[in-house]
Amino acid sequence: MAWDSKRLHNAEIPSVCISLVGKAPASVRKVKREGRRGERREKKEAVTKKERNRERRHVLSASSRTFYAAHRALPSFCKSCELLPRIVAPPSLKYTIQVSTTGQPVSSPPPTHLFRKYFCHFIGLLIHKVEAKMFRIGGQSMARLVSRTVRSGLRHYAKDVKFGADGRASMLYGVDTLADAVAVTMGPKGRNVVIEQSWGSPKITKDGVTVAKAIDFKDKYKNLGAKLVQDVANKTNEEAGDGTTCATVLARAIAKEGFENISKGANPVEVRRGVMNAVELLVTELKKMSKDVTTPEEIAQVATISANGDSSVGKLISEAMKTVGNKGVITVKDGKTLHDELETIEGMKFDRGYISPYFINTSKGAKVEFEKCLLLFSEKKISQVQDIVPALELANKYRKPLVIIAEDVDGEALTTLVLNRLKVIP
Known part of the structure; x- marks a missing residue:
């Protein structure tokens, strides 16, 4: 079987030719002949049940098996690509598969790029894969194997790629939407956000990272931009334990200004270098402006903000810090009572005991x-x-x-x- 994907890719007529040598058994042979003077159909030869069973056990040639497998798999594949398969047998009795666009004659060029993009490159790999396997694999027929290969190929090639300003605008839309939802929780006057949960009642919180994790979009480009900001919030929460809302707002501002400058022709590498230089200067200035938290009252204030404004939890954490000191270990566990309790354990406690x-x-x-x-x-x-x-x-x-x-x-x-x-x- 000869296959020239390059010639087929550059062809003006959208056709896939598979030349098969030899004939299939009479029980499965269906030949549709089209001549210049009209159509002529050949009736199937009547065979007995004994002959049919014997012919089913007959091992078809690789080319014949490929033809019937591809014949069964092509309709579902071409239907998804808006293509119509048509099987033609020329006088040479060699099978030929031609694919023409729906509603268009075979001699006209394809109106879309679907044929060249999906069909030409894929069928070449498909035929070579099937030709290499003549017998049943794992009890599955070759037609079923080809059908599954076609479906997996469609999923593999179902990629939507965007470049330049179009791709950046789609991502920035997701960044803006997530940042708008998180920004309302910022500061002591921040508002609460109601989050729907898969089970139980809705969750009410003003924690930035919690709000960011709960946001998910159907649009993949919008969701891609949101995931980038979620990574910023998660990393800030892991390293600092707080400030996730501020980090989200800053990430949105950096992304927006960076995309705008790149769209105007700025070099992305130089933009990143400028952002990193600005970060170093800001960190130096913030360290000069920072103030150490030492008194129990200041610790209670910080803890109250982290506890969504619950002053009782803030005071409880302040008492725990006062008891164990700055180097002590504070463990939070779910209690069995109606009130929050503080338990102080002298020494060290392990969840395990003696082994014997x-x-x-x-x-x-x-x-x-x-x-x-x-x-x-x-x-x-x-x-x-x-x-x-x-x-x-x-x-x-x-x-x-x-x-x-x-x-x-x-x-x-x-x-x-x-x-x-x-x-x-x-």
């Missing part, structure tokens, strides 16, 4: 209690006893209990620790 009940040393509450013990910290799993031998020797030397804090302890190491514990029981 053999380590219990108290009769009340099944607890393990040690005083003035040695600690061994490990960032990995402990399985070999050689990993803990130095710590055991040190604990035996000073006659102190040893507490191991690790990801997990199992195997030979756990067996050694349990046996060591059982030996010291009086």
Whole structure:
């Protein structure tokens, strides 16, 4: 089978020619002949059930299988491209597939670029792929394989690409829409935003990053611009913990002015370099203007703003900071009461306890209690006893209990620790 995609791509007539050598079995052969003097149809040959079953088991040639597979797959493909397939058999009895635009004669050029863009390049790959596979694959016929390949090819080529000012304008539209929704929450007088949720009642908040995450558009270009601003808000929230609304508004201003200057002919690289230089100068000036938050009243003010204006939560956080200090750890958990509570735990608390009940040393509450013990910290799993031998020797030397804090302890190491514990029981 000869295939010249370059010649077909440059052809004036939108036709795809697949020359197939040989004939298919009579039970599946349907030939439509068109001559210059009229049309003539050839009746199917009557075959018995026994002959039909025998012919079904007959392995078709690669070209014949390709023809019938493509014949079944082409209608659905061409329908989506607004193309009409027509099968013609010339006097040479070699099959030819021609595709003409709907309502147009075959000799006229295609009115759109759909044929050249989708059909020419795709059918070439399709035929070569099917020609390489003569037999059934995984119990699926070649026609079904081609149909699925055609559908996947359509999805692969369904790309809408925009360049220049048109693409920037579409993205900027999404940036503006998201920034307008987030900007209303800015400042102490900011307004709340009602967000629809997939389950439960709507959510009311004035947190900028929460509002940004909830926005999604059907238009892919508009949604692309919104995703860029969402990334800015998420990164600001991860690194600073606050200021997401301000970061969103600044991102919109930078994008808008940058796109405008680029549309007027400015170099994008120089625009970016200028933005980075301005950022360095602004950071230097902001550090000079900044003020450290030290008093409980100032901490309560900052916490109240972060809590959507809830002063009770702000005071609770201020008390927690006063108790644990600047280097302490504050954990927020869902409570089971109707009021917010502050619980202070002296020392350090882990969600896990002892790994084996053999380590219990108290009769009340099944607890393990040690005083003035040695600690061994490990960032990995402990399985070999050689990993803990130095710590055991040190604990035996000073006659102190040893507490191991690790990801997990199992195997030979756990067996050694349990046996060591059982030996010291009086």
